[in-house]
Amino acid sequence: MEVGSMVLVVGAGPTGLALACGLLSHGIPVRVVDRAAGPAVTSRANFVHARGSEVLARLGALGDLPTESLRAMKVTTYLGDRPLATVRFGDPTLRTAAAPMVVSQARVEAALRDRLTALGGRIDWKAGLTGLDQDDTGVTVTLGTGESVRADWVVGCDGTGSATREQAGIGFPGVRISERYLLADLHIDWDLDRDGTTGWVSPAGMVGAMPMPGPGEDLWRLLAYDPTSAQGRPTEQEIMDRFRRILPERTGHTDAHIRDVTWASVFTVHRRLADTYRQGRVLLAGDAAHVHAPFGGQGMLTGLGDAENLAWKLALVVREHASESLLDTYQAERRPLAAQVLRGTTAVTRVNIAANPVGRFVRDRVVAPLLNLAPVQRLASYSASQLWVSYRTGPLGAGRLGHKPRPGDRVPDLxxxxxxxxxxxxxxxxxxxxxxxxxxxxxxxxxxxxxxxxxxxxxxxxxxxxxxxxxxxxxxxxxxxxxxxxxxxxxxxxxxx
CATH class of the missing domain: 3.40.30.120 (Glutaredoxin)
Incomplete structure (x- = not known):
């Protein structure tokens, strides 16, 4: 058994890596384990909003991501060939480390791994958590390798199917909705604006196309709502063939020539929120604590915020500069935000896939015209950025009264x-x-x-x-x-x- 004063981080995704980097920067010994065989080469998430860039910058992991990413800060929605709305996103006039970035989560993870290595950390792959037993002084963890590890604290950043959460006995209530989506990165020859994301709504289901960074100007991320497709997990070839049928049917782009696929997947939407973020010496962060629809690019962003919030608090507790009660403020500050994000992404999903006549009327005749208004677009951009997040009503805040910024509010980069x-x-x-x-x-x-x-x-x-x-x-x-x-x-x- 490995024995020593340390924090065990379970999961080497963006949340776990960010947490490990934050702890290491405080001088806290960390071990990162992950059940995967190695780093992911691609991922579903591909957007980093302004607050995410700030977190990465403060961790020293932002690096070249701004120059490697795209600035597709426009979303245009069509009904057939008729434009419904064009929403322009961007830095909402507040100083941030970088403008919103179109960049794969896999590339963000690579930047965080580089920073982890520079701080003296490492990742043990093929070493998922399989058992957990805690007492008043620490946690004994069993890994898939058979190794037994003793840690002061364990943080589960191991995703929706978190073994850490299950072993700690933390409930994860919610629903799995039969909203099946196809997702693929494809090389496509067509005449489509790469300055932004394009979406089409139709009775058959929505389709979205986002330009992706890479060599050349032909790599696109396609997303399609496809509830009636065959059950089971289709192959990459089957997903590509399905997109070849969907694109002309729902978008009118008969000129689109899909040449090949670099990655493809299928998923259904989960909406869940953990009962608690802490059970004794076990804590949760990221998708292990909350999961929701992917619209709006809020998943990775919220996980990075969890990691930064928890890192400095846990570091003070481990170094005995603060009592364990400080850790309770982590849930008090972050769980309400996750609940709010879940509600917001659920509402966006319902608008996107509206199937009945009333829902389509509200989307096409009410919501779409509002989205063309500049004040609404500024509000949408600000909302997506999460720069508005405040903890003023939490246990470390000072309430809603007083001069701004109030304790709990974000302080600009002065x-x-x-x-x-x-x-x-x-x-x-x-x-x-x-x-x-x-x-x-x-x-x-x-x-x-x-x-x-x-x-x-x-x-x-x-x-x-x-x-x-x-x-x-x-x-x-x-x-x-x-x-x-x-x-x-x-x-x-x-x-x-």
């Missing part, structure tokens, strides 16, 4: 000054640690024991701000003694709200 006098930016200095922003004319602030002390060069509110490692405001005020009390109450005795 310009500031480093202690050595050089100009810098707030999000650059976080990197897994707290940042204390203080005014130039405010004496009495000692060095920040939890991170770095910076000077405002933008905003200058006349008070100090303590910013969490995940870029949310932790505290604001003018009295250093008040900050010391807040740290003691929050970390030692537990949150007061």
């Amino acid at each position: 310009a500031c000054t480093h202690p050595d006098g050089r100009p810098t930016r707030l999000h650059t200095e976080l990197g897994g640690r707290f940042a204390l922003l203080v005014p130039d004319d405010a004496p009495g602030w000692s060095p920040n024991q939890w991170g770095v002390t910076l000077r405002f060069t933008e905003g200058r509110p006349g008070e100090a701000w303590l910013v969490r490692p995940d870029a949310h405001l932790a505290w604001r005020g003018r009295d250093p003694a008040s900050l010391a009390r807040w740290m003691t109450e929050t970390l030692t005795t537990g949150p007061t709200r």
Whole structure:
């Protein structure tokens, strides 16, 4: 049995890798295991919104992803050959690490694996979790290799069919809807705009086409609602043949020539939310805790947010700088967001696959015209970005009253000054640690024991701000003694709200 003070991360997808990188950046020993034989070469998820780029940047894993990705920031929907709506997405005027990116989840995982290696971490493949037994001091895990591992904490990031969740006895209520979809990456010769995603709605079902990065200008991701296709798992050739029939029937593009397929899959939609994100020393994150329809690119984004939120809290607990009660704020902050995302993606799915006359009328005559309005498009872009996420009503927040940003709100990437006098930016200095922003004319602030002390060069509110490692405001005020009390109450005795 392997024995030692460490966190065992089960699952080497984007959530597990992000969590492991976050913990390693705090100096916490981590072991990552995964039941797969090796890294995925492609994936269903292929979109990273603004908040996801921020998380990757703070982890040091953003790298060249912005230059490798596409900027297909437009979604055009057709009914036959008649345009219904064109929605333009983009950076909603808030400073972010990168604009929304069309990039495969597999490429995001590769960037995170590179960062994991640079931090001294590694992944054990073919080593899924098969057994779990916890007590007051730790967790004993059995792996598929037969190895027994002892860890202080275990975090299940092992997807919808999470063995960690099942072994911990955590319920995963919800439904599996008979919404069967075909998905494929195909080389297609046709005259279609690569500046954005195109969708077609028809009584037979929706079809979507998204340009994908790669050599040449002919790689496309196709998605089709196909509830009446044959049961069982079709081969890649069968999926490609099905798309050859679907495209002219539903889009009118008789000129589309599908040359070959690079990857194909079929899936049905699950809508589930774990009863709890923590059972003793076992925690859940990402798809192991919540799963929903893929529309809107919210799955990987929400998982990355889970990982960043949990990493700094778990690190403080492992290092005995905080009590275990801090971990309860992870669920309090992240589970309501997952529930909201589930509701939103469910609503979008119902609009996309509306089959009855009333549903189609509402979609085509009510929803579509609204989506052509600029204010609605800005709202849609902002909603998809998750830059609006706030924890102000949670146990670490300060409620809805007070000056913005309130404790719990996201803090923009402000310009500031480093202690050595050089100009810098707030999000650059976080990197897994707290940042204390203080005014130039405010004496009495000692060095920040939890991170770095910076000077405002933008905003200058006349008070100090303590910013969490995940870029949310932790505290604001003018009295250093008040900050010391807040740290003691929050970390030692537990949150007061």
